[in-house]
Amino acid sequence: MEECIIKSPLGFTKIVGDEDGIVSVTVLNSEEKITDIIPIELEDCTIQLNEYFEGTRKEFDLKLNPSGTDFQKKIWTLLKSIPYGKTTSYLELSKQYGDVKAIRAVANANGKNPLWIIVPCHRVIGSDGSLTGYAGGLHRKKWLLEHESPYKQQSLF
Numbered sequence: 001m002e003e004c005i006i007k008s009p010l011g012f013t014k015i016v017g018d019e020d021g022i023v024s025v026t027v028l029n030s031e032e033k034i035t036d037i038i039p040i041e042l043e044d045c046t047i048q049l050n051e052y053f054e055g056t057r058k059e060f061d062l063k064l065n066p067s068g069t070d071f072q073k074k075i076w077t078l079l080k081s082i083p084y085g086k087t088t089s090y091l092e093l094s095k096q097y098g099d100v101k102a103i104r105a106v107a108n109a110n111g112k113n114p115l116w117i118i119v120p121c122h123r124v125i126g127s128d129g130s131l132t133g134y135a136g137g138l139h140r141k142k143w144l145l146e147h148e149s150p151y152k153q154q155s156l157f
Helices: 040-054 070-080 092-097 100-111 138-148 152-157
Strands: 003-008 011-018 023-029
Touching: 003 023, 003 040, 011 040, 070 092, 070 100, 092 100
Parallel strands: none
Antiparallel strands: 003 011, 011 023
């Protein structure tokens, strides 16, 4: 398993993966040493994340290999279908899944997403439009939503 640390506008970011795909992308709450030589298996991911932060990429095209239950993976697949610049609610996500009673399980799976930004869990908000919990911190969620859709988000918040 290869890993690297890159710097993003929201902090140091750790990328883990191998030839089978990207396993995790996490934002760190501490300063880390930036990786000098990016492993070849992680190069596309670092390039695409940098393009995202530069505003030139709206969709990721990466081989992903996260660990999770079948249910979690199904929810993460639904998350990937949320378009850039758009948001949805946990309720809408549970409706997409096919069971509105699964809203808590859907929210839990969303919170366990190991692929920060690439699987856009930051695009899920409360039904009332509020910024609900976010593993990376609400300040990062707000930044990401504004980065993706500045005019829409300024009018919401």
